[in-house]
Amino acid sequence: MPTFLPLVLRTVPLFVLQAALDRIVSNIHRQRPRLFARMGEASKKAILIDPVDMPFVVRMLPDNVTPDMRAYRRGNSPAADAQIRGTFAGLFKMLDTQLDGDALFFSRDVKVTGDLEVVVALRNALDDVDGSIATDVAELFGPPGAVFLSFMRHRGERLAHG
Amino acid sequence: MAKAATDRPNRPELLCPAGTPAALRTAVDAGADAVYCGLARRSNVRNFPGLNFLPDEFLEGVDYAHAHGAKVLMATNTFPPGDDLKDWTETIDIAAEAGADAAIIADIGVAAYAAEKHPDLRLHLSVQAGAASPEAIRFYTEHFNVKRVVLPRILTIAEIRKLKSEIDCELESFIFGNVGMMAEGRCALTSYVTGVSTNMDGMCSPPSHVRYEEGPDGSMSSVLGDITIDCVGPNEKAGYPTICKGRYWNSAHTEPYYAFDEPNTLNIANLLPELIEAGVTALKIEGRQRSRAYVREVVAAYRHAVDNILAGRDPDLANLVALTEGRGETKGAYASKRWR
Structure with a gap:
């Protein structure tokens, strides 16, 4: 991850980050209609996604009808049924499905607490996506998204090979 | 060869x-x-x-x-x-x-x-x-x-x-x-702890009964139902939260040990x-x-x-x-x- 990114994001107003998240979740819901449905009853539960090296956390409600992702400043985390914590790079690789989620858990790169059922359901649902959500999101943001995706994948290869 | x-x-x-x-x-x-x-x-x-x-x-x-x-x-x-x-x-x-x-x-x-x-x-x-x-x-x-x-x-x-x-x-x-476990199809450990049967409900250690607890020192405990299955140190690899792979304390061992299987x-x-x-x-x-x-x-x-x-x-x-x-x-x- 570019080292300046957390510093830059610290200065970005939450409403800007929120607008990006709204666009992302709306796009995922439209492009991947089976994703949240695959989670079954677990889709009614909220997950706190915590990239520990970023100045914000995201509360995700993977509801099949009205999915929602909401950004909060670190230190102002909302309640959630489950929490997924890891570096931004580790969480990105899980989203990109290039690294095995269980292996990331075994190695402690990703930590989960709370209601494990919703975490397992989300992991399995993400894994059934042809291509990857990370690619979808990158395409939303045009050339800058493509550059960022390429950078993170290169970073992930180094993570995978120690 | x-x-x-x-x-x-x-x-x-x-x-x-x-x-x-x-x-x-x-x-x-x-x-x-x-x-x-x-x-x-x-x-x-x-x-x-x-x-x-x-x-x-x-x-x-x-x-x-x-x-x-x-x-x-x-x-x-x-x-x-x-x-x-x-x-x-x-x-x-x-x-x-x-x-x-x-x-x-x-x-x-x-x-x-x-x-x-x-x-x-x-x-x-x-x-x-x-x-x-x-x-x-x-x-x-x-x-x-x-x-x-x-x-x-x-x-x-x-x-x-x-x-x-x-x-x-x-x-x-x-x-x-x-x-x-060596005798597949016979294991009732999950059923004993959670009431959910591996062999009839299809889930060994059902996620709804599993939780992970982080310690202040960076350790992580895996808990199934009311039983702590394992506690790994900050730099130790974790495993699946299954009873048969857990490390347990008892009076005969000075350190946690794998009671069933590694x-x-x-x-x-x-x-x-x-x-x-x-x-x-x-x-x-x-x-x-x-x-x-x-x-x-x-x-x-x-x-x-x-x-x-x-x-x-x-x-x-x-x-x-x-x-x-x-x-x-x-x-x-x-x-x-x-x-x-």
Whole structure:
């Protein structure tokens, strides 16, 4: 991850980050209609996604009808049924499905607490996506998204090979 | 040592796991000869949330695999409770209607239903049935026309060779992945702690009963129900939260110890030539609960290894340690009865 990114994001107003998240979740819901449905009853539960090296956390409600992702400043985390914590790079690789989620858990790169059922359901649902959500999101943001995706994948290869 | 190229064994089937439709396509693309999967219901032993196939997804999966020259097997490998066979009979019906290449069954009631209603549906006996003797296997072949038995992981290769000489049935053997208690299909540890049965509900350590607790020192405890299964240090690898792989304290031990089994991953790449020579028809990779990344990497590695063996070369398996649970690998009972 570019080292300046957390510093830059610290200065970005939450409403800007929120607008990006709204666009992302709306796009995922439209492009991947089976994703949240695959989670079954677990889709009614909220997950706190915590990239520990970023100045914000995201509360995700993977509801099949009205999915929602909401950004909060670190230190102002909302309640959630489950929490997924890891570096931004580790969480990105899980989203990109290039690294095995269980292996990331075994190695402690990703930590989960709370209601494990919703975490397992989300992991399995993400894994059934042809291509990857990370690619979808990158395409939303045009050339800058493509550059960022390429950078993170290169970073992930180094993570995978120690 | 590599076998001479002039003494090449028969080509075994590389059988690979698929927990989702995307994983099925990944396994086929990575070189699987056959894929096994289950429906999203309790008729299979990986009945986890978000996992498995809806009937139409299974049909699409069969079509995809067949179009690419691969087979699809339907896991129907749990045991129905006495009053309700519907999830299991429907699974068998869907397998037959979708054109599955076989159904993997464990329960004799399900076997009887399948043999009677769908005589053209090939039946394989699941490892969950725990059939390891010629007599037990003959019971299934004679009564239900079972064509293949998945061997319990309690046999040495020498025992497998002897068994094969005494039965008229294909043998399937696990070669990689999570390896559980020695007596598959009999384990009631999860049921004892959670009330959810691995063998009837399809979930070992159901996620709804698991929680992870972080300690102030960076340690992490795995808890199932009210029982702490393990506590790993800040720099220790974690494992699956299963009772049989837990570390426990008691008065006889000064340190936490593995009371049942160590969390090692089965990997018998170096024994593959012997296993194939012993007469095993299908080589099975465990892991329907694992991701596409795992499927892609493990299947490709074993495709390469098996092809090397068939060409008379050494297996040359890629390093898969990063994908393994716990702290190492084991050859299990294939190499020694004294493994744990």
